[in-house]
Amino acid sequence: MTDSTHAANRTALVMGGGVAGIAAALRLAEHDVAVTLIETRKVLGGRATSFNDPQTHTPLDNCQHVVLGCCTNLLDLYERLDVADRIDWAQRLHFVDKQGHADVLAANDLPAPLHLSTSMLGFTTLSFQEKLAIVRAMGTIWRMGKAGRQRCAQMTFAQWLEQQRQPPRAMERYWSVIAISACNLAPDRLGADHALQVFQEGFLAHRRAYEMGTSSVPLAQLYDRAAAIIEQAGGMVRLGVSVRAIEFDGRKITGVRTGEDELLTADRYISALPFDRLAAVAPAELVAADARLAALNQIEVSPILGIHLWFERAVTDRPHLIFVDSPLQWVFNKGVAGAEHSDAPVGQYLHAVVSAADDWVDLPGEQIVALALEELSAYCPAVKEVKLVRGWAIKEKRATFAAVPGIAAVRPETQGAVNNLLLAGDWCATGWPATMEGAARSGYAAAGAVVGRDLLVADLPASPLYRLLSKD
Numbered sequence: 001m002t003d004s005t006h007a008a009n010r011t012a013l014v015m016g017g018g019v020a021g022i023a024a025a026l027r028l029a030e031h032d033v034a035v036t037l038i039e040t041r042k043v044l045g046g047r048a049t050s051f052n053d054p055q056t057h058t059p060l061d062n063c064q065h066v067v068l069g070c071c072t073n074l075l076d077l078y079e080r081l082d083v084a085d086r087i088d089w090a091q092r093l094h095f096v097d098k099q100g101h102a103d104v105l106a107a108n109d110l111p112a113p114l115h116l117s118t119s120m121l122g123f124t125t126l127s128f129q130e131k132l133a134i135v136r137a138m139g140t141i142w143r144m145g146k147a148g149r150q151r152c153a154q155m156t157f158a159q160w161l162e163q164q165r166q167p168p169r170a171m172e173r174y175w176s177v178i179a180i181s182a183c184n185l186a187p188d189r190l191g192a193d194h195a196l197q198v199f200q201e202g203f204l205a206h207r208r209a210y211e212m213g214t215s216s217v218p219l220a221q222l223y224d225r226a227a228a229i230i231e232q233a234g235g236m237v238r239l240g241v242s243v244r245a246i247e248f249d250g251r252k253i254t255g256v257r258t259g260e261d262e263l264l265t266a267d268r269y270i271s272a273l274p275f276d277r278l279a280a281v282a283p284a285e286l287v288a289a290d291a292r293l294a295a296l297n298q299i300e301v302s303p304i305l306g307i308h309l310w311f312e313r314a315v316t317d318r319p320h321l322i323f324v325d326s327p328l329q330w331v332f333n334k335g336v337a338g339a340e341h342s343d344a345p346v347g348q349y350l351h352a353v354v355s356a357a358d359d360w361v362d363l364p365g366e367q368i369v370a371l372a373l374e375e376l377s378a379y380c381p382a383v384k385e386v387k388l389v390r391g392w393a394i395k396e397k398r399a400t401f402a403a404v405p406g407i408a409a410v411r412p413e414t415q416g417a418v419n420n421l422l423l424a425g426d427w428c429a430t431g432w433p434a435t436m437e438g439a440a441r442s443g444y445a446a447a448g449a450v451v452g453r454d455l456l457v458a459d460l461p462a463s464p465l466y467r468l469l470s471k472d
């Protein structure tokens, strides 16, 4: 046991094996806490994982997940899992519109926050006036700092953009595209503070923050080593074990009852469950005793669609495309993965993403695929000529919590009144949108609370020029 691990915190039970639970368990194991991680499914990774495709018998991600350079805690977790080299990085982001304009967002040699200015000012998908308006608002975002964005927590991002007199096309083709992809909510519902954070920390503060990473392997393989690392340190990972009920004696958690009626006990309990699952297993007395749990039923969700498309031949040679005028926001070129197991030859596998997918999510899968093809053909005309071997829309109706105005007041802190219960999960008060980075942060924070140390990894340092004008 390390000096900092108090004798009362020798054992911990982590509930839920998503990114938050993995992050918490791994850090606890490193600090010699005898940790048990239980996960209801047979695979780790939660919402950021893969499943076995019944048709090809190969692992398939539920949806493409991207990581940005500013995701310092998630990238630290990948280092600890020894998978950082499985992330492919893109320094050039490809934007296109239906008129055939194609732009690349890439860094120049200037210091942040000017590093994206040359490519941004050259965008052909926006008019000169629209770009000037965007530059003006980006300057405001730069100067307002963290405190400034927090003051905007009660308004929507659309309201903030209107205050900044942003032209409608700049809203649609720039602000919306980035905010929806990052926060999974349209600007007219999205809390302005969340969107402003994305632009401050992802685009302005550090040159590398905007770089986009995607896994070169199925997501589940990123956690291949997690169980071994935890178990080598004396911990345990138990898959296929569900929390049925948390037991509470009026003062502290006394155990976790599993689906098999086993009672698991520990010194500390970390819930890394989704908020609705926690609400389902927490007894009413616990909810009454701990204000962190009082508002779980106020959290709303927002859907995402991941649309897998296998074509007979290649329809694009770009690594990805970001659509500025479509309900389909992204398409990722996944090469020829899956080709070897398909009934028909596959020349290209694309993965399209629709975030904030409320308008599409209740449509039948075939109709979603047809709509995706129709949209895609406007940007990649070859789609009309090339046979679609297979299309599959995966609906994640509860993909993320909805980052609406005022949500910060509802998101719970790691520690609260019941002090042997720590909370983790992307929905906790990380200051981040619902992302793998938010989940990793929450897990590190919960493990830190157990061992009495701050285990959070620092943000990328803001450039001196950014700091000069930012009110932080």
Ligand SMILES: Cc1cc2nc3c(=O)[nH]c(=O)nc-3n(C[C@H](O)[C@H](O)[C@H](O)COP(=O)(O)OP(=O)(O)OC[C@H]3O[C@@H](n4cnc5c(N)ncnc54)[C@H](O)[C@@H]3O)c2cc1C
Pocket: 015, 016, 017, 018, 019, 020, 021, 038, 039, 040, 041, 044, 045, 046, 047, 048, 062, 063, 064, 065, 066, 067, 241, 242, 243, 244, 272, 273, 274, 277, 281, 304, 305, 306, 396, 398, 399, 400, 424, 425, 426, 427, 434, 435, 436, 437, 438, 439
């Ligand atoms: C379609 C989609 C696309 C996304 N795209 C991105 C992206 O590009 N970039 C990004 O950063 N983020 C993205 N996200 C968000 C990201 O996946 C989540 O923020 C993150 O994975 C949440 O991790 P978590 O550990 O907090 O929660 P979860 O992943 O939900 O983990 C909770 C775990 O608890 C388990 N569990 C539930 N009930 C029980 C029980 N009773 N007993 C035991 N275990 C239980 C679940 O099986 C799950 O494994 C996306 C999410 C979705 C759904």
